[in-house]
Amino acid sequence: MHIMEGYLPLTWCIIWFVISIAVVAFGIYQIKKIVDENPESKALLAVSGAFMFILSSLKLPSVTGSCSHPCGNGLGAALFGPAVTAVLATIVLIFQALLLAHGGLTTLGANIFSMGIVGPLVAWLVYKGLTKANISSTIAIFFAAFLGDLLTYVATSFQLAFAFPAPTFGAALTAFLTIFAVTQVPLAIGEGILTVIIWDRLKAYKPKLLDKLGALAPNEA
């Protein structure tokens, strides 16, 4: 669950907006470059964004019975890189707020930072690192999706602890990490498994596309 409308005080809303807008602006600049070189990639980007949105509105079968959904940011980051994913995540978050009452407008900046920037960046680094180390891309994508999902919630805990530092920042952080991150571990594993299943089928049916996007491990390309 994203941070909801009105949950953060005004100061923190502004701080997260400023940080996020800088990164998203860089992402837009990157997308512009991609689209100028390759005009037909615009439709691909749009459809992938829609895919991310759909993915986040699907319910993940979860052990604890709580309702949760995959973030989809791990897969996005492995396919398109973190900057582009940040832009797509921004649009996804706006749609989630306006179509599903999920997240909000004032907390948009904070949510972009956790789901659109920290999560994809970690996922991308993990994925690139593991594939560079000659580990099969299937294993790499599991860890990318798992950590991308988990770190999204770790980032959320940090944001909440900054906003409510009581009695101390450390104590608040531990408390928020316990609720958000620890309960998220089984769900993150679920997202990892789901992403592996998706990845396997993509590798079986569209290996050329993955290769073109530069998303395969060097030894598999």
Place this chain on the structure above:
Amino acid sequence: MKFDMDYIAHHNALTETNPYFKLFLTIIILIVTLALDNLYFDVFVFIVMSIVILAIAKINYKSYLKFLSLPMAFLVITCFFLMFFFGKGDVIYETGIWGIVVTTDSWHYAVYTFMRVMGCLPCLGFLALTTPIAKILNCLRTLKVPKILIEIALLMYNTIFIFLNEIDTMQKAQETRLGYHSYWSSFKSLGALVSTIFLRSLDKSETLQFALDSRGYSGDLPVYEPRKKEN
């Protein structure tokens, strides 16, 4: 499917109202609510916006309650959490279990956060329930938000509804074959579903690109803006 909010946004008494007005009103009220952080003002905003949504926009009260229910459930849980596990200061209530207490500080946090969200939610509801997304995007475009962002968002918005229909069909097909029978099989079915949609979406994106190209798409998606109805 579950996108009732989109339907409501297109069918209410305020759909045709100037979207700039609605967008700016929402943003200004949100900022004022956050900046004042005043309990009475929060209640005031909650009541006023609810009246606007229910009486002026004539939105069914059931839909409005449904809109509020999910965030509210989450809000109550997190505020309880804030109340019992945070803050220092004078103890005002002891639960007697594991030394968990409510202090003046934590009470303050919980109440203020709760009321702030209560004030802000109807504002979001006002925008989301009365303004179709295409109109909001059109507003943003004239406000100099980068064109490429708006275009991708518009294309995305169209694609989402195509996907929803396909997912519905596929999920029904999987269910009739006991695809969601056990825990592991639901994982496999969901994986198959999502990867099939991804593969379909690639084909879709190609078709979309051809369709756009064949109509002379040059990076601009003109949107038809109907003139205001004359009474």
